[in-house]
Amino acid sequence: xxxxxxxxxxxxxxxxxxxxxxxxxxxxxxxxxxxxxxxxxxxxxxxxxxxxxxxxxxxxxxxxxxxxxxxxxxxxxxxxxxxxxxxxxxxxxxxxxxxxxxxxxxxxxxxxxxxxxxxxxxxxxxxxxxxxxxxxxxxxxxxxxxxxxxxxxxxxxxxxxxxxxxxxxxxxxxxxxxxxxxxxxxxxxxxxxxxxxxxxxxxxxxxxxxxxxxxxxxxxxxxxxxxxxxxxxxxxxxxxxxxxxxxxxxxxxxxxxxxxxxxxxxxxxxxxxxxxxxxxxxxxxxxxxxxxxxxxxxxxxxxxxxxxxxxxxxxxxxxxxxxxxxxxxxxxxxxxxxxxxxxxxxxxxxxxxxxxxxxxxxxxxxxxxxxxxxxxxxxxxxxxxxxxxxxxxxxxxxxxxxxxxxxxxxxxxxxxxxxxxxxxxxxxxxxxxxxxxxxxxxxxxxxxxxxxxxxxxx
Amino acid sequence: xxxxxxxxxxxxxxxxxxxxxxxxxxxxxxxxxxxxxxxxxxxxxxxxxxxxxxxxxxxxxxxxxxxxxxxxxxxxxxxxxxxxxxxxxxxxxxxxxxxxxxxxxxxxxxxxxxxxxxxxxxxxxxxxxxxxxxxxxxxxxxxxxxxxxxxxxxxxxxxxxxxxxxxxxxxxxxxxxxxxxxxxxxxxxxxxxxxxxxxxxxxxxxxxxxxxxxxxxxxxxxxxxxxxxxxxxxxxxxxxxxxxxxxxxxxxxxxxxxxxxxxxxxxxxxxxxxxxxxxxxxxxxxxxxxxxxxxxxxxxxxxxxxxxxxxxxxxxxxxxxxxxxxxxxxxxxxxxxxxxxxxxxxxxxxxxxxxx
Amino acid sequence: xxxxxxxxxxxxxxxxxxxxxxxxxxxxxxxxxxxxxxxxxxxxxxxxxxxxxxxxxxxxxxxxxxxxxxxxxxxxxxxxxxxxxxxxxxxxxxxxxxxxxxxxxxxxxxxxxxxxxxxxxxxxxxxxxxxxxxxxxxxxxxxxxxxxxxxx
Numbered sequence: 023x024x025x026x027x028x029x030x031x032x033x034x035x036x037x038x039x040x041x042x043x044x045x046x047x048x049x050x051x052x053x054x055x056x057x058x059x060x061x062x063x064x065x066x067x068x069x070x071x072x073x074x075x076x077x078x079x080x081x082x083x084x085x086x087x088x089x090x091x092x093x094x095x096x097x098x099x100x101x102x103x104x105x106x107x108x109x110x111x112x113x114x115x116x117x118x119x120x121x122x123x124x125x126x127x128x129x130x131x132x133x134x135x136x137x138x139x140x141x142x143x144x145x146x147x148x149x150x151x152x153x154x155x156x157x158x159x160x161x162x163x164x165x166x167x168x169x170x171x172x173x174x175x176x177x178x179x180x181x182x183x184x185x186x187x188x189x190x191x192x193x194x195x196x197x198x199x200x201x202x203x204x205x206x207x208x209x210x211x212x213x214x215x216x217x218x219x220x221x222x223x224x225x226x227x228x229x230x231x232x233x234x235x236x237x238x239x240x241x242x243x244x245x246x247x248x249x250x251x252x253x254x255x256x257x258x259x260x261x262x263x264x265x266x267x268x269x270x271x272x273x274x275x276x277x278x279x280x281x282x283x284x285x286x287x288x289x290x291x292x293x294x295x296x297x298x299x300x301x302x303x304x305x306x307x308x309x310x311x312x313x314x315x316x317x318x319x320x321x322x323x324x325x326x327x328x329x330x331x332x333x334x335x336x337x338x339x340x341x342x343x344x345x346x347x348x349x350x351x352x353x354x355x356x357x358x359x360x361x362x363x364x365x366x367x368x369x370x371x372x373x374x375x376x377x378x379x380x381x382x383x384x385x386x387x388x389x390x391x392x393x394x395x396x397x398x399x400x401x402x403x404x405x406x407x408x409x410x411x412x413x414x415x416x417x418x419x420x421x422x423x424x425x426x427x428x429x430x431x432x433x434x435x436x437x438x439x440x441x442x443x444x445x446x447x448x449x450x451x452x453x454x455x456x457x458x459x460x461x462x463x464x465x466x467x468x469x470x471x472x473x474x475x476x477x478x479x480x
Numbered sequence: 481x482x483x484x485x486x487x488x489x490x491x492x493x494x495x496x497x498x499x500x501x502x503x504x505x506x507x508x509x510x511x512x513x514x515x516x517x518x519x520x521x522x523x524x525x526x527x528x529x530x531x532x533x534x535x536x537x538x539x540x541x542x543x544x545x546x547x548x549x550x551x552x553x554x555x556x557x558x559x560x561x562x563x564x565x566x567x568x569x570x571x572x573x574x575x576x577x578x579x580x581x582x583x584x585x586x587x588x589x590x591x592x593x594x595x596x597x598x599x600x601x602x603x604x605x606x607x608x609x610x611x612x613x614x615x616x617x618x619x620x621x622x623x624x625x626x627x628x629x630x631x632x633x634x635x636x637x638x639x640x641x642x643x644x645x646x647x648x649x650x651x652x653x654x655x656x657x658x659x660x661x662x663x664x665x666x667x668x669x670x671x672x673x674x675x676x677x678x679x680x681x682x683x684x685x686x687x688x689x690x691x692x693x694x695x696x697x698x699x700x701x702x703x704x705x706x707x708x709x710x711x712x713x714x715x716x717x718x719x720x721x722x723x724x725x726x727x728x729x730x731x732x733x734x735x736x737x738x739x740x741x742x743x744x745x746x747x748x749x750x751x752x753x754x755x756x757x758x759x760x761x762x763x764x765x766x767x768x769x770x771x772x773x774x775x776x777x778x779x780x781x782x783x784x785x786x787x788x789x790x791x792x793x794x795x796x797x798x799x800x801x802x803x804x805x806x807x808x809x810x811x812x813x814x815x816x817x818x819x820x821x822x823x824x825x826x827x828x829x830x831x832x833x834x835x836x
Numbered sequence: 837x838x839x840x841x842x843x844x845x846x847x848x849x850x851x852x853x854x855x856x857x858x859x860x861x862x863x864x865x866x867x868x869x870x871x872x873x874x875x876x877x878x879x880x881x882x883x884x885x886x887x888x889x890x891x892x893x894x895x896x897x898x899x900x901x902x903x904x905x906x907x908x909x910x911x912x913x914x915x916x917x918x919x920x921x922x923x924x925x926x927x928x929x930x931x932x933x934x935x936x937x938x939x940x941x942x943x944x945x946x947x948x949x950x951x952x953x954x955x956x957x958x959x960x961x962x963x964x965x966x967x968x969x970x971x972x973x974x975x976x977x978x979x980x981x982x983x984x985x986x987x988x
Contacts, residue, residue, distance in 0.1 A: 068561040072583025117497035158945040308879020403585025419909035478962040480955035564903035582942040605919035739920030751900040
């Protein structure tokens with residue numbers, strides 16, 4: 023492990039993370055905003071632009087997540103997410119204290135077939151297909167939030183630990199994958215210490231900490247994907263062997279352990295959705311929006327079919343052709359399926375920058391709603407801070423486009439470099455690796471040009 | 481810190497955390513909703529009436545009847561869930577609060593001085609059923625709260641038409657129409673030139689209102705004017721009813737209440753017209769679902785009708801057509817203003833100011 | 837990064853700078869476009885306007901179903917459109933590129949996505965972005981080829 027800066031060398035940071043108060047306090051705070059969002063969705067104005075549940079969830083929280091939290095801090099949102107809170111506190115029989123004894127639940131075992139992110143892939147697509155309605159109708163949005171927390175609580179009663187977060191949450195599916203890029207990680211300092219440590223307190227728990235609720239053994243942790251940064255292991259480890267590090271972006275993309283088809287598909291789905299959303303929501307095609315908005319059921323069915331086909335067949339199909347070309351043109355020994363899976367990780371940087379660029383479009387344009395919403399979160403005519411009548415004002419559209427181009431190019435370069443390095447993991451020579459980069463690089467370039475055409479072309 | 485102290489303080493923080501949880505999940509929502517929906521209205525200094533204004537297919541104005549005592553100051557709080565609406569109360573109250581956009585809440589304080597039945601209506605096109613978006617405000621006399629307010633003296637003009645057995649809905653094609661656009665400016669000179677030769681009827685507002693421009697034209701032809709000259713004179717006579725200020729006011733009334741169907745230029749091609757034409761038979765009671773809003777620019781139909789008939793149509797509504805009745809909304813004076821304004825569409829030209 | 841690498845990358849950098857900043861002369865005589873732009877839930881009609889740089893555009897804005905608004909990115913134009921009352925807006929398309937026009941009055945659930953596009957030709961910003969992309973890709977591939985940063 024090179025180029026790591028251990029943040030937990032800071033004594034006050036370590037003390038903060040080791041405190042049992044740290045996570046619950048933050049979760050109570052986010053739970054409060056979660057409750058506000060649900061109340062706003064059910065009792066506030068149906069006009070989305072003046073409702074907390076739309077503006078502060080799909081614009082403010084989403085912007086924070088995709089622009090700041092995920093690229094820099096990985097799964098840090100999971101640390102403070104309110105959705106698993108009630109279920110976890112139910113299992114633990116307490117909020118802050120470590121209550122002795124096993125977790126409270128029915129102790130069912132999560133089916134082996136579902137120990138992957140396929141459920142999350144389809145969950146994300148299910149929400150995505152209804153997105154024009156979910157993102158704009160307060161009551162529908164509130165139902166989605168209620169559904170998620172209800173599901174999390176239900177799963178906490180049936181199973182142990184963070185089953186919802188690990189295998190069901192649609193948000194977790196993609197921030198897990200995209201956290202491969204982030205500059206923050208939690209890892210053990212010295213693997214030998216773990217090997218020599220027989221009781222593995224980080225997994226079994228101690229009298230002042232629980233075992234890892236994310237079903238991970240920190241000693242095995244090589245990627246950020248499934249670590250929810252809850253800091254239980256940090257509290258448990260008697261050898262002070264766990265550290266929170268700053269590290270170069272994308273460090274996990276080249277870790278071969280754990281690469282799987284479900285994750286590869288997630289990368290493709292996220293990329294496809296960014297492209298499709300940019301076309302459907304930001305484009306000038308009214309008929310497409312009408313079809314997506316469920317104005318007529320047959321039209322929506324056609325739209326949904328097209329949307330899902332693009333996600334599950336078209337983009338993956340094109341990518342498969344690229345990997346096939348990579349293999350055939352350079353006589354790589356690796357079978358195509360393996361190459362498909364491995365090369366898909368090169369889509370992660372571009373997918374992330376593509377999502378950030380797409381998010382800029384509605385954050386820059388509609389972010390000003392948040393100002394008036396601070397005074398009147400429910401659309402009830404309140405004016406808490408005097409900003410209720412601040413008008414809608416898009417921020418700097420020209421700057422936004424420049425930033426989008428810069429981001430897309432950054433993602434493109436990063437992705438091409440990763441493609442080459444993944445190629446090196448399969449090829450025997452530099453030349454072979456470089457040549458096998460070309461088809462995937464072409465694919466990445468085409469996708470970038472598609473984004474540019476949608477944002478700037480005409 | 482001793483183990484006992486740690487245990488105690490951690491027990492304390494646990495209880496604090498649990499209390500916070502109850503606060504967040506139970507106390508806060510109840511307090512919030514209780515405040516908004518019970519305490520705040522209960523503590524209002526004057527009676528506050530919450531009015532939700534949605535498009536008619538989503539409920540229209542809720543509540544649909546509001547009872548207020550004459551002389552009682554009330555606060556009307558409008559909230560709009562779907563699209564922009566306009567609010568006005570008529571007839572004759574001069575209350576018009578223009579638009580409220582979705583998500584906004586508008587509060588106005590009103591005192592109704594006279595008992596009677598008034599109409600709260602939307603005056604911005606908001607749906608194919610926009611004209612249905614009305615609510616009744618019953619202002620009762622506080623001395624006699626049980627007596628229902630009525631202000632339904634039958635409109636004298638309509639009563640007179642019925643008494644004279646004039647069919648308000650009969651077609652009124654003009655037997656002859658001008659070949660070019662008449663010029664009211666020239667008409668003004670012609671009328672001045674006629675001097676005493678001007679037939680007496682044409683100087684009477686009552687006659688003018690009960691006869692069509694074609695009939696006036698026929699009268700003028702008899703006096704010796706050429707066809708074109710007679711039309712110019714008729715144009716002047718019909719357009720001179722309004723001065724500039726009145727025309728401005730009428731134009732504003734027209735824009736708010738009529739233009740959406742009848743078109744800004746009076747051609748019957750407003751956005752509401754397309755919407756209306758697309759509706760099926762069972763969505764309105766009439767037998768002429770294809771009937772379009774009248775085109776005021778159509779000389780053949782306009783010039784054969786009388787101001788009285790148009791007045792009646794506006795107030796009563798068009799039977800079986802989509803034309804709503806504006807009687808509950810406009811005063812008779814406002815209606816006459818509008819009807820006089822309608823003549824500017826077929827007879828449009830530079831409009832003279834004031835009647836000779 | 838060593839001088840050798842910088843030297844070898846410099847042609848790409850120069851190319852990129854040229855693509856980004858080279859002024860391209862063009863000449864079309866400015867014309868005036870009179871367009872009736874109608875707003876409906878949830879699109880504009882016409883959804884895309886193509887003009888040349890320097891052209892004058894006279895828009896008559898109409899709303900066909902409910903109250904909408906009109907806001908044009910980059911021009912600071914904003915107006916409210918009520919059905920039956922048309923609005924006039926005039927502008928000169930002095931910048932090339934794609935500018936979105938949006939609805940500025942809440943008009944239903946898809947209001948935030950009610951968008952049209954004004955494309956002012958020649959669309960230099962887009963062309964430059966595409967050119968830049970190709971240069972960047974070429975530079976990256978060249979760099980990986982010539983200076984592989986990691987051992988096999």
